[in-house]
Amino acid sequence: MKLLALLSGGIDSPVAACLMAQRGAEMVLLHMDNRPFSSDLGVRKAALLAEALRRATGQEMPLYMAPHGENQAVNKERCQSSYQCVLCKRLMLRTAQAVARNVGASGIVMGDSLGQVASQTLNNIRAEQHGLELPVLRPLIGLDKLEIERLAKEIGTYEISIMSDGGKDCTAVPSRVITNASVKDILDEEAKVDLGSMAARSAEKAKRV
Numbered sequence: 001m002k003l004l005a006l007l008s009g010g011i012d013s014p015v016a017a018c019l020m021a022q023r024g025a026e027m028v029l030l031h032m033d034n035r036p037f038s039s040d041l042g043v044r045k046a047a048l049l050a051e052a053l054r055r056a057t058g059q060e061m062p063l064y065m066a067p068h069g070e071n072q073a074v075n076k077e078r079c080q081s082s083y084q085c086v087l088c089k090r091l092m093l094r095t096a097q098a099v100a101r102n103v104g105a106s107g108i109v110m111g112d113s114l115g116q117v118a119s120q121t122l123n124n125i126r127a128e129q130h131g132l133e134l135p136v137l138r139p140l141i142g143l144d145k146l147e148i149e150r151l152a153k154e155i156g157t158y159e160i161s162i163m164s165d166g167g168k169d170c171t172a173v174p175s176r177v178i179t180n181a182s183v184k185d186i187l188d189e190e191a192k193v194d195l196g197s198m199a200a201r202s203a204e205k206a207k208r209v
Helices: 012-022 040-057 069-078 081-103 122-129 145-155 181-192 193-206
Strands: 002-006 026-033 063-067
Touching: 002 012, 002 040, 002 193, 012 026, 012 040, 012 145, 026 040, 026 069, 026 122, 026 193, 040 063, 063 069, 063 193, 069 122, 069 181, 081 122, 081 193, 122 181
Parallel strands: 002 026, 026 063
Antiparallel strands: none
């Protein structure tokens, strides 16, 4: 079984990737490059986290990077600001699905923990993954932050994940984030942009690093 894990620079996603590797899945990693809405540190952390995961699991774990910032800019310009984070997740998932097919993966892994942040409410999760054909696995869904941090320390990713350059992780995050998006709401916002083409373009530009 081959799976593609979305890898941010945070604490949760590398733990999710490691747990699925420990359950026997062959893992491929995909980092969505959010620049200019995040700094170069995010890209550097993704590379360091990939190395740490290789050491922890003994797997090759190839790392791909795909552009995401230009898509964020389009959504920021054309869509309601409160939907920025949900649309961001939809774009990442659509891009991940296309890259997964390209590398022969049969599912997507995310580090979501239910209700931990605004984009991870149950309604938002349902809206974010609406229409996907590949399954989305969330091995951390029922864990709390302390449990996830403990696992991150055990596998050696925690200290990398908490590295900071003093800036915001993502400057595209609006002051008000929708927490109860419906599928209809998200499709209405999505109609303002060509989300499918944006995701396809990002997937085409994904490069192994």
